[in-house]
Amino acid sequence: MVINQSFTQKLIDIVGQEFVIVDKQDMIVYESDGTHDKGMPDYVTLPGSVDEVAKLVLLANEFNIPIIARGSGTGLSGGAVPISGGLIISINRMNKIINIDADNATAEVEAGVINLDISKRASEYGLFYAPDPSSQQACSIGGNVAENSGGPHCLAYGVTTNHILAIEVVLPSGEVTWLGDLNKETSGIDFRGLFIGSEGTFGICTKVIVKLIRKPEKVQTFLVAFNNIQDAANATTSIISSGIIPAAIEMMDKTASKAAEEGTNAGIPENSDTVLLVEIEGFDEEIKEQELLIKDIVNEFDPIEIKIATDEKERELFWKARKGVLGALGRIAPNYFLVDGTVPRTKLAPVLSEVNRLSKKYGLVVANVLHAGDGNLHPCIIFDQQIPGDTEKALSLGGDILKICVENGGVLSGEHGIGYEKKEYMPLLFSNHDMNHMKNLKVIFDKNNLFNPGKIFPSARN
Amino acid sequence: MIKITYLTLVKFSLRREIKLKFINGQKILGIFTPTNKSELQKTVLDLYKSGSPMTFIGGGTKKHFGQTYNKNLSVIYTNNLNKIIDYNPSDLTITVESGMKVNSLVKELEKNNQFLGYRLPLVEQSTIGGSTSYGYSGTYRFNDIHIRDSIIGLEAVDYNGNYVKSGGQVVKNVSGYDAHKLFIGTSGSFGPIYSLSFKVYPIPNNSIFVDLLFDDISDAYLLAKNYLLYNWNIPRLSIMSSSSDRMYKLTVDIVGTNSTVTKISNSIYADYKKFTQYKSELSDRIFTDNFGYELDKMKILIKFTSNKNNFFLPLSDYLKDLDLKYDLMINPIYGFASLIVDFDDNLNKFIDDLKLIMTKNKINMIIEGINLEQHNLLINTKNTNNNIINTLTKSFKDTYDNRNLFSPGKLL
Numbered sequence: 001m002v003i004n005q006s007f008t009q010k011l012i013d014i015v016g017q018e019f020v021i022v023d024k025q026d027m028i029v030y031e032s033d034g035t036h037d038k039g040m041p042d043y044v045t046l047p048g049s050v051d052e053v054a055k056l057v058l059l060a061n062e063f064n065i066p067i068i069a070r071g072s073g074t075g076l077s078g079g080a081v082p083i084s085g086g087l088i089i090s091i092n093r094m095n096k097i098i099n100i101d102a103d104n105a106t107a108e109v110e111a112g113v114i115n116l117d118i119s120k121r122a123s124e125y126g127l128f129y130a131p132d133p134s135s136q137q138a139c140s141i142g143g144n145v146a147e148n149s150g151g152p153h154c155l156a157y158g159v160t161t162n163h164i165l166a167i168e169v170v171l172p173s174g175e176v177t178w179l180g181d182l183n184k185e186t187s188g189i190d191f192r193g194l195f196i197g198s199e200g201t202f203g204i205c206t207k208v209i210v211k212l213i214r215k216p217e218k219v220q221t222f223l224v225a226f227n228n229i230q231d232a233a234n235a236t237t238s239i240i241s242s243g244i245i246p247a248a249i250e251m252m253d254k255t256a257s258k259a260a261e262e263g264t265n266a267g268i269p270e271n272s273d274t275v276l277l278v279e280i281e282g283f284d285e286e287i288k289e290q291e292l293l294i295k296d297i298v299n300e301f302d303p304i305e306i307k308i309a310t311d312e313k314e315r316e317l318f319w320k321a322r323k324g325v326l327g328a329l330g331r332i333a334p335n336y337f338l339v340d341g342t343v344p345r346t347k348l349a350p351v352l353s354e355v356n357r358l359s360k361k362y363g364l365v366v367a368n369v370l371h372a373g374d375g376n377l378h379p380c381i382i383f384d385q386q387i388p389g390d391t392e393k394a395l396s397l398g399g400d401i402l403k404i405c406v407e408n409g410g411v412l413s414g415e416h417g418i419g420y421e422k423k424e425y426m427p428l429l430f431s432n433h434d435m436n437h438m439k440n441l442k443v444i445f446d447k448n449n450l451f452n453p454g455k456i457f458p459s460a461r462n
Numbered sequence: 463m464i465k466i467t468y469l470t471l472v473k474f475s476l477r478r479e480i481k482l483k484f485i486n487g488q489k490i491l492g493i494f495t496p497t498n499k500s501e502l503q504k505t506v507l508d509l510y511k512s513g514s515p516m517t518f519i520g521g522g523t524k525k526h527f528g529q530t531y532n533k534n535l536s537v538i539y540t541n542n543l544n545k546i547i548d549y550n551p552s553d554l555t556i557t558v559e560s561g562m563k564v565n566s567l568v569k570e571l572e573k574n575n576q577f578l579g580y581r582l583p584l585v586e587q588s589t590i591g592g593s594t595s596y597g598y599s600g601t602y603r604f605n606d607i608h609i610r611d612s613i614i615g616l617e618a619v620d621y622n623g624n625y626v627k628s629g630g631q632v633v634k635n636v637s638g639y640d641a642h643k644l645f646i647g648t649s650g651s652f653g654p655i656y657s658l659s660f661k662v663y664p665i666p667n668n669s670i671f672v673d674l675l676f677d678d679i680s681d682a683y684l685l686a687k688n689y690l691l692y693n694w695n696i697p698r699l700s701i702m703s704s705s706s707d708r709m710y711k712l713t714v715d716i717v718g719t720n721s722t723v724t725k726i727s728n729s730i731y732a733d734y735k736k737f738t739q740y741k742s743e744l745s746d747r748i749f750t751d752n753f754g755y756e757l758d759k760m761k762i763l764i765k766f767t768s769n770k771n772n773f774f775l776p777l778s779d780y781l782k783d784l785d786l787k788y789d790l791m792i793n794p795i796y797g798f799a800s801l802i803v804d805f806d807d808n809l810n811k812f813i814d815d816l817k818l819i820m821t822k823n824k825i826n827m828i829i830e831g832i833n834l835e836q837h838n839l840l841i842n843t844k845n846t847n848n849n850i851i852n853t854l855t856k857s858f859k860d861t862y863d864n865r866n867l868f869s870p871g872k873l874l
Contacts (some may be wrong), residue, residue, distance in 0.1 A: 104771055105691055127691075148636045159634060162611045165769070177850040182769035183826065185798040186647060187597065188873065189855055190610055193643035197636050211606075214691035241552045243575060243664035282694065285721030342632040344553040374634040375553075414634040422637075429637055430627065437626040438639045444857045456638060 007063050011045055011087075014055045019046040019093070030070065030088050034135075036337070036391070037078035037420050041068065044088040050168060050176055050206040053089060057204070058174035060087050066453050067172075069204040071112065071143025074135040076338055077419025079147060079199045083454045089204060091142045097121050098207070105212040106165060106182075111142025111205045115149075118210060127212035130157035133415070134323045145205045148197030150415030152248040152322070155373035156281070157213065159415065161196040168207035169195060172446040182209060194441065199417050200452040202445040216281035219247070220291055221315045225272030225304040229253050229356075229368070232274040233349040235301045236372040239278065240345060242297055244290055249373030250277040253352075255332070256325050256367040256380065263328030266321035267314075269305050276372065277322050325369055329382055332365060337381040337394045340422075341405030342414035345375035354404045355379050362397045364390075376414035377405065403428060418456045426458055489534045497542040499625070502656055507623025509536050515870045518650040520561055520592025523584050523755060538654060540591050547657055548631060551576060555614065555631050557659040560591025571662055579607035579663045580697075583755045591655045597647020600751045601793050602698040602715060604663060609646065615659035616642035618652070621863055631659045644858070650869035652862045666717035672727055674734050676710040679703070679778045681737040683794065686712055688733060690771055690795050694718065695726055701792040703778065753791045754800045757830075762809075764816070766799040767826045774799050776823050777816075786812060 011020045021027055021044035032038045042065070047053045060067045066086030073080060082088060094110040097118065101107070102125035107118055115136040118129040132151035133139055139149070145167055150159045157163070166180030180192030195202050226232040229251075236249050252260060257275040261268040268275055276298070280290050291308070298306060309315035329336055343351050352368060355377070359366040367380040379401050383390040402412055406428045413422060426435060435457060442449070442457075491514060496502040509516050516536045540561035547557040551574035558567055565585040571577050581602040582593050594616075599609040615629030628641035644652050676682040682701050689696050698715040714730060716723045754763040766777060771794040781788060781801075786808070792799040803809070813829070820827045859866065859874055 103687075104769060106769070148640070150634055150636075154634065156605075158611060159636075161640070171850070175850050177848065179851075181826070183767040183798070184606075184608065184769075184796045185598075185765075185767040186610075187828065188851075189648055189858055190643040190646060191851065191854060193610060193640055193646075197640050213693065237552050240554060243667065245664065282718070283722050283725060285725060286719045289719045289721065342634050344550065344555065344632055346550055346552045371634070375632055376634045409631055411630045411632055411635045412637040414632070415636055417636050418638060426638065429630075433620070433624040434627045435638075437620065437628070438641050440861050441639050441641060441644075444854070444861055 004063065007059070007065065008043065010059050011043060011056070014059065015045050015047050015052050019048070020044070030073070030090070031081070033073045033075040033078060033080045035076055035078045035081070035419075035421050036335075036385075037081045037083070039081045039083040040085065041082040041088040042085045044090060046090045046093050048093045050094075050170065053091075053170045053204055053206055054174050054176050056087070056089055057170050057172065060450060061172070061174065061448070064448070064450070067204075067451050069142070069146065069200040069452070071140030071146070072114070072135075072138050074133075074139040075143060075147060075419065076340065076416040077147070077199075077413065078421040079417050079419035079452070079455060080143075081420055083420055091140060091204070091206070094206060100125060100127075100212075102127065105214070106209055107212055108207065108209045109141055110207055111145070112140050115139050115141055115144055122212050123215070125212075126215050128215055129210055130154075130163055130213050131160045134326075141208050141210070142205045145196050145208060146198065146200045147415070147417040150371065150374070150376065152250050152371055153279075154415075155249060155371065156245050156247045161193055163211045164192065164196055164208060165211060166209040167192060167195060167205050169203045169205050171203040172448065172451050176206075180209075197417070198445075199419060199455055201442055201455060203451060217283050218287045219279060219281050219315065220287045221309040221318050222276070222278040222294060222298075223266070223268065223307040223309070223318050224276045224278065224298050225269045226274045226276065226301060227304060229274040229352050230349045231301040231303075232276050233352060233372065235276060235298050235303075236348065237346055238297045238300065239294060240373060242293060244280070244293060246278050246294075246373060247281045248277065248279040248371075250322050251275070251368070251370040251372035252277075252322065252325060253368035255365060256329070256369045257321075259328040259331055259367065260321040260325040262331060263324055264317060264321040266317045267307060268321065272304050277318055322369075325367075326380065329367055329380060332367075333382040333384050335383050335385045335391075335394075336367075337383065337398050338416075339377065339379045339381065339398045339401045340413045340416040341402050341410050342374065342376045343405050343408045343410030345373070347408040347410065348372060348375060348377075351377065351404055351408050351410070355401055358397055358400050358404070362393050364393060364397055366397075371414070374414065375410070377401075399425060420455055423456055424458050426456070490537055491534050492536045493539065494536065495539045495542050499543075499656055502538070502540075502543065502654060503619055503623050503625065505538055506619045506621075506654060509538075510621045510623070510865070510867055513865065513867065515867045517869050518591075518595070518654045520589030520595075521563065521584070521587040523588045524592060524596055540654065541589060543591075543656065544589075546570060553631075554662050554664075555633060555659060556662055557615070557631055557657055558590060559657055560594070560655040561589050562591075564588050564590055564593060572665070575665050576662045577604075577665050578660060579604045579612055580609065581751055583751045583753075590658060594646055594655060594658060595648065595650050601700055601753075601791070601796070602751060603796065604666070604697040604717070605693045606795070607663075610643065612660050612662075613642060613646060613658055614661050616645055616655060617657045618645050618655045620653050621865070621868070625656065629659065633661050644862070649872035651859060651873040653868050668720050668723045669715065669717045670723050670727060672714040672716065672730055674712045674714075674730070676712060676737065679710045679775065682710045682712045683772055683775065685730070685733050685737060686794055687771070689714065689726070689730065692726065695722055696795070699793070699795050701774070701794070703781075703790040703792075705781075705786060705788045708782075753789075754802055757802070760805050761802050762805065763830045764801045764803065765828045765830065766801070766820065767828075768797045768824070771795070771797060773797060773823065773825050776819055777801070777825070780816070780819055784812070
């Protein structure tokens with residue numbers, strides 16, 4: 001797109017010179033997110049208020065320029081990538097925690113607030129914000145709303161939509177409104193629920209009112225090493241079936257846990273094939289009872305070792321190994337493609353076997369990292385994009401893994417969203433009627449298709 | 463009279479309901495009881511094509527609520543769509559047809575020591591599809607679970623008679639829009655639900671009840687306030703009051719391991735001793751949550767919702783000296799209260815006064831009951847001043863039901 005000087009000047013008039021970027025070099029950081037998809041924006045703006053966002057939206061409407069909302073750019077589906085150019089509205093400057101209402105356990109925050117910062121502030125009142133994506137030190141709550149983000153502790157607590165009472169949004173018309181009415185009891189259409197997870201295609205979220213949770217009295221974290229991935233998967237199913245709802249059950253296969261150990265020295269046994277990280281929360285006495293039960297269950301699957309974090313430092317080390325595993329995989333090859341399918345958790349073992357078979361077929365290493373308790377797989381396909389054909393092979397393998405997930409009663413994405421990356425796979429899961437039904441929602445909110453065009457729906461539909 | 467060509471396929475099997483000639487003054491044109499997916503599809507398509515307004519009834523527990531509409535209706539009963547479609551207890555998910563009675567679903571889950579996480583009212587009569595359409599989760603919610611959060615997938619019929627699917631049978635899913643939210647709490651305004659998938663939970667190992675009496679509601683609230691955020695261990699905490707005794711009963715359900723329920727109940731009793739001379743004991747009451755669900759014609763139900771857990775104090779204060787028969791149930795954890803009052807000559811003035819107090823305190827108020835229109839009592843203070851929301855709602859209705867034939871008059 002040719003830069004429109006008149007449009008640029010109007011952007012400057014709205015947000016100020018220093019918050020408008022049109023220089024290609026300066027915009028490189030905005031051309032991608034955490035995926036391999038790329039697209040150069042035509043303009044980047046960093047508004048400081050909802051009024052500025054609304055004015056930007058009206059202006060973009062006037063000039064018929066696509067709008068791509070962007071949080072911290074940590075997304076893993078190409079959702080914030082400006083595939084066809086357009087105006088990026090970055091919400092990073094809107095980063096104030098407006099209010100913590102400790103009595104009613106809610107927080108009102110601007111959309112650019114970093115996820116972890118909410119819990120840090122809420123901890124002064126013995127509270128925290130539950131959804132914890134692995135990128136929680138960097139990702140924004142507005143981005144979490146757009147993607148309906150999850151995280152390891154969503155096993156017990158649920159995902160973003162379960163923790164949002166209301167959102168202030170700028171609609172494609174430029175109108176500003178709250179969706180949801182702060183009350184837990186609602187009536188009428190759940191616009192809040194529809195908007196969450198709409199991947200920036202319905203408008204821009206500018207403020208959020210989140211629910212906060214009372215911090216547990218005690219947390220206990222287990223690191224259990226198994227001889228094979230099937231035992232770990234079956235132990236996961238047995239723990240869940242026993243009636244315990246752990247706060248998290250995470251799994252790393254041999255490749256992933258080896259890389260994690262090399263990166264962190266967390267104490268993962270050298271001879272382990274697969275590692276489970278199990279975390280339980282509650283009252284002191286409750287933890288003691290559940291600890292015994294979990295030991296009994298995992299012992300049925302002949303574990304190599306059961307380690308229990310003896311203090312907060314060791315617990316953090318266990319989690320550092322899990323949350324830092326993607327970075328640690330860089331030791332094996334420079335690039336990875338992270339898949340995000342979800343299957344019924346009883347299908348974990350057969351699906352992982354299939355992933356292993358496909359890995360051999362394609363000749364690419366796959367490191368499996370899973371939110372096992374939720375049945376959410378993250379097979380991480382490791383490759384080197386400098387090797388001709390490797391990128392295409394990795395993408396093809398990823399597609400085949402998603403097909404296996406769907407064939408086993410699963411879905412295309414558990415927590416990263418469809419975005420640009422997975423949109424061509426939507427027909428695997430949804431009929432034309434289903435997609436038309438969804439597309440009707442898009443048209444109601446955004447009849448001119450200006451908000452994040454080219455996402456979610458397969459190309460022919462756009 | 464509308465000609466309906468599909469009558470040969472549908473069954474008129476519900477003798478009790480055949481007697482029902484009117485709903486809120488609307489004449490019933492035809493009653494349809496599809497028994498499978500394709501019959502439901504065909505029924506909806508034929509009725510829509512013929513231009514017949516239609517309403518969907520599960521257990522019939524809510525058919526008298528909502529606004530009236532001055533056109534004749536066809537009624538589609540869903541209670542013959544009552545099968546389990548898929549249930550693997552180890553996955554903690556279940557998929558059922560929408561006409562399944564809540565009690566049947568509850569019993570099926572209980573065989574595997576599981577439950578929905580919340581307990582719905584009138585389980586014997588109501589269906590899971592009807593409860594979804596109404597969007598109410600009851601007063602007992604393990605880990606603050608709302609029905610809108612527990613539904614992970616749904617299939618419904620659109621105005622073209624096509625099945626539309628949203629979500630799935632997995633507990634974590636961001637594949638496409640959460641289009642199923644459209645059908646939750648919207649009273650069938652976008653078409654009938656065929657099937658629903660739920661995330662379910664293990665029933666907690668231990669469960670005890672504590673009932674405490676107070677003569678001052680402020681004391682009850684002060685005690686309750688300490689326990690409002692025990693999401694995993696206190697799924698229900700209600701304050702009940704009635705004009706007949708002017709006492710306040712705080713009822714607390716405690717769940718968890720044996721040691722946990724003991725610890726919490728001991729803590730509550732220790733706190734209780736600070737407040738009052740009344741003596742209470744552990745209760746062995748059977749849980750029921752039918753408050754406000756079996757209204758006769760001489761009573762109305764007023765619901766209050768708020769984002770503040772002490773919202774009910776001005777309401778209670780106002781009721782204290784009033785010469786009116788009422789029953790009140792307050793749920794501070796979930797920010798809502800239900801008030802049942804008798805029709806009497808002073809009701810309109812009472813409602814007007816109440817509206818003023820609620821508006822001043824930013825508390826939403828909705829009235830439900832029979833014959834509301836005759837008493838000029840159709841009130842819903844929520845969202846009515848938000849033109850953007852009203853316009854969006856209208857756009858949704860126009861898009862998904864452009865002839866306004868699905869549950870007309872319920873949403874707009």
